[in-house]
Amino acid sequence: MARTRDSETEDWGPAGHVPPRQSIVTIYGLYGGAGGNWMSVASLVHLLADLGIDEAAVRSAVSRLKRAGMLESTSRGRAAGYRLSEGAEAMLRNGRERIFQARRATLDEGWVLVVFSVPESERAKRHTLRTELTRLGFGAVSSGVWIAPGHVHDEVEAMLARLQLRSYTDIFRSDYLSVAPDLAAKVRTWWDTESLQALYVRFLATHRPVVERLERGETLSDVEAFVAHVRVLTDWRRLVYLDPGVARELLPAKWSGTEASEVFDELHARLAGPARRHVARVRSR
Known part of the structure; x- marks a missing residue:
């Protein structure tokens, strides 16, 4: 059965809306x-307010992240705050290559095949x-x-070790021995590429106008x-984890993933510096 969603994307709403929980993860990751x-x-509430998210929603999202083991309460001097848990740090650290160096x-x-049996x-x-x-x-x-494509091997090994799930699995490296057109048809049954294409179109509609503004000076x-x-990194993080990264030849003829990758790279390069300045000012108050 094809799959396109995971537990971290279930509360996504209309285009342009980024859920508070996902925004907090992005802010900590960046x-x-x-x-x-x-x-x-105070800094977290301020930064989420810049994103149009009110304090009640921030505190609710933080509570959910704490229950999920992502954030831990800790204070520095008189300032109350939160830090990433060790597991969350490892997850974000392992995800950086996929996010910033997404490959096909x-x-x-x-x-890579994962065969598992859990009682x-x-x-x-x-x-x-x-x-x-x-x-x-x-x-x-x-x-x-x-x-998944073979290059995902190291990521899945790291995940299984981190979550202590390796004993339930066998992992194989394999080749597909039938003809390529048959493989392309199989890919459409293993992944919902049509829904993924629609998400890439939505990404471009949301973020390409920012690139166009910058290109106009x-x-x-x-x-x-x-x-x-x-917003662009949160949306992109979602997509690169939904996209299996299979070879372009196995994807539909109309595929917007390549252009979406170019838009993300352009915006990250242009926005990272001034965005970091803003965060530094907020955190120094």
């Missing part, structure tokens, strides 16, 4: 390192394993056999750059 992955409550497979690099008595672990495989872009060949304030940077 700017948390400068403060040892710690941020005061070639036909000759093969596949019914440990169904929560089975759910976690399926969720994490989906998040890494795997498609389901059958209920216990999942597939318009200047964004640091606050505007921050807002645009968080």
Whole structure:
């Protein structure tokens, strides 16, 4: 059965809307390192307000992230705040290459197969394993056999070790031995490429106008750059984890992923500096 969503994307709304929880993860991933992955409550509330998210929604999202083991409460002096948990730090660290150096497979690099069996008595672990495989872009060949391009091997090994799920799985490197047109048809059953294409079109409709403004010579304030940077990276993070990164030859003829990648790279290069200046000013108050 084709899959395009994971547990981190279930609360996404209309185009241009970024859920508070996803925005907080992006902010910590982009700017948390400068403060040892710690941020005061006041700074977090201020930055989320810049994104149009009110304080009640911020506190609700933080509570959910704490329950999920992503954030931990800690204070510095008199300032209350939150830091990333060790598990969250590892997850964001492992994801940077995929986000900023997203790559597409070639036909000759093969596949990685994860075969797993989890006892019914440990169904929560089975759910976690399926969720994490989906998040890494795997498609389901059958209920216990999942597939991804070969270059995902290191990421899935790191995930299984981090979550202590390796004992439930066998991992294989493989080649597909039938003809390419048959493989392209299989790809459409393992992944919902039509829905992914629609998400790329939506991404372009949301973020390409910012590129066009910059190309016309318009200047964004640091606050505007921050807002645009968080939004584009949050949207992009979602897509690169849904996109399996299969070879271009196996994708529909009409495919907007390549242009979306160019738009993301352009905006990240132009917005990162002024956005970081804004965050530094907010955190110094």
